[in-house]
Amino acid sequence: MLRIALLPFIVWMFSENQYRIAIVLIVISGLSDVLDGKIARKYNMITDLGKVLDPLADKLTQGILLICLALFYYPPLWALIVLFALKELIIVAFGMVVFRKMDVVPSAKWFGKLNSSLLFVAFAIVLLYLLITGTPLPANYAYILTAICGVSMVITMVLYLKHFKTLMKAEKNP
Numbered sequence: 229m230l231r232i233a234l235l236p237f238i239v240w241m242f243s244e245n246q247y248r249i250a251i252v253l254i255v256i257s258g259l260s261d262v263l264d265g266k267i268a269r270k271y272n273m274i275t276d277l278g279k280v281l282d283p284l285a286d287k288l289t290q291g292i293l294l295i296c297l298a299l300f301y302y303p304p305l306w307a308l309i310v311l312f313a314l315k316e317l318i319i320v321a322f323g324m325v326v327f328r329k330m331d332v333v334p335s336a337k338w339f340g341k342l343n344s345s346l347l348f349v350a351f352a353i354v355l356l357y358l359l360i361t362g363t364p365l366p367a368n369y370a371y372i373l374t375a376i377c378g379v380s381m382v383i384t385m386v387l388y389l390k391h392f393k394t395l396m397k398a399e400k401n402p
């Protein structure tokens with residue numbers, strides 16, 4: 229819930245060009261994500277609600293950061309935002325089908341976590357460059373990061389679709 233509550237403040241700090249504060253809030257968000265996951269696993273507190281809220285907070289954070297960067301610095305990121313939204317909608321739709329048919333909330337897979345990590349590394353590069361130089365990352369580097377993230381999103385979507393298909397086949401053939 230903390231990560232979701234921080235999002236309006238992150239947007240506000242971006243809109244006010246308060247990058248240091250925005251970065252601090254993003255770091256707090258990331259650390260709370262890691263801490264929450266460790267606590268849940270260590271004390272066996274993994275719940276279906278957590279399986280839904282954790283990736284929701286991740287996706288909202290990623291989407292907000294993409295939108296902030298597109299609005300304020302890199303208009304070409306809108307293509308990545310569309311791809312991001314499409315990927316998430318498709319994964320959620322198929323995840324709901326799995327849930328309805330199997331009464332199981334599908335958990336995050338390593339490739340989804342890798343994709344999220346890659347996005348956050350790209351955000352960190354862009355934000356640190358902005359913070360250090362006071363100027364946006366040069367366009368050619370921004371395009372390279374955008375392309376890498378876009379390819380990662382497509383691969384992640386395909387792997388999740390294959391995973392859901394495997395789950396559904398296992399359900400039909402126990």
